[in-house]
Amino acid sequence: MDKGLQQSIRKIIKKIFSFLSxxxxxxxxxxxxxxxxxxxxxxxxxxxxxxxxxxxxxLIALQHITRIIFKRSxxxxxxxxxxxxxxxxxxxxxxxLKEIARGAAKQVVANNRLVVLxxxxxxxxxxxxxxxxxxxxxxxxxxxxxxxRRIVVRPQR
Numbered sequence: 001m002d003k004g005l006q007q008s009i010r011k012i013i014k015k016i017f018s019f020l021s022x023x024x025x026x027x028x029x030x031x032x033x034x035x036x037x038x039x040x041x042x043x044x045x046x047x048x049x050x051x052x053x054x055x056x057x058x059l060i061a062l063q064h065i066t067r068i069i070f071k072r073s074x075x076x077x078x079x080x081x082x083x084x085x086x087x088x089x090x091x092x093x094x095x096x097l098k099e100i101a102r103g104a105a106k107q108v109v110a111n112n113r114l115v116v117l118x119x120x121x122x123x124x125x126x127x128x129x130x131x132x133x134x135x136x137x138x139x140x141x142x143x144x145x146x147x148x149r150r151i152v153v154r155p156q157r
Contacts, residue, residue, distance in 0.1 A: 005039075005080070006028055008070070008073060008074070009026075009028075009039075009041060009066075009070060009082070010026055012066060012069050012070055012073065013026055013041070013043065013066065016062070016065065016066065016069075017043075020051070022045050022046070022047075022051070024043035024044060024045045024086075025043070025044040025045075026041060026042075026043055026044075027041065027042050027044070028040070028041050029041075029042070036081070037079050037080055037081060038080075038081045038083060039080050039081070039082050039083070040083040040084075040085065041082070041083070041084055041085070042085045042086070042087075042088060043084065043085070043086050043087070044086075044087055045086060045087060048086050048087040048089065051086050052086055052087075052089050055121075056089060056090070056093065059084070059085070059086055059089060059090070060121070062084060062086075063082075063083065063084040066082065066084050067082050067084075070082055093124075094127060097120075097124055097127050097128055097131075098127065098128075098131045100117065100128070101117075101127075101128040101131040101132050101153075102131065102132075104117060104153045105132055105135050105137065105138045105153060108137075108138050108153050108154065108155050109137045109138065109155065112155050113155070114152050114153060114154045114155070115152070115153045116150060116151075116152050116153075117150050117151045117152070117153065118150060119144070119147060119148050119149060119150045120149070120150060120151065122149075125142050125149065125150075125151055128140065128151050129142075129151070132153065136156060137155065137156050138153050138154060138155060138156055139153075139154050139155075139156055140152070140153050140154075141154070
């Protein structure tokens with residue numbers, strides 16, 4: 001990965017966190033697939049709660065701000081998709097969501113009744129849909145609007 005790119009991102013993160021009296025340890029991970037061009041950065045902090053926020057809402061905002069500053073600081077769009085995580089929250093949340101999806105599918109198959117999951121953001125709903133896409137015993141569908149949008153898992157007919 002380009003060292004200049006890493007330095008630019010480190011500088012942006014350090015500037016943002018200087019207002020929060022935090023000094024995060026920053027680690028980078030580049031996606032293996034060159035088509036994706038995803039650059040993940042994990043920030044290790046002492047007190048992640050306030051930075052992550054309820055259901056990760058503050059983390060989503062932090063990622064958005066970081067992306068905007070990053071894109072504006074670069075002269076051209078290099079196609080890098082920046083993902084920000086704090087203390088591996090997203091990685092752990094992804095694992096939990098997949099576990100919830102599989103559990104809901106088992107429940108649907110066992111009881112032959114639909115299961116409605118809690119509201120999720122679009123990224124989380126996509127993870128659940130993808131996790132259950134190859135399960136031939138159930139189907140998934142999103143319903144609701146805005147922050148109340150959720151997934152229903154149904155038995156396959």
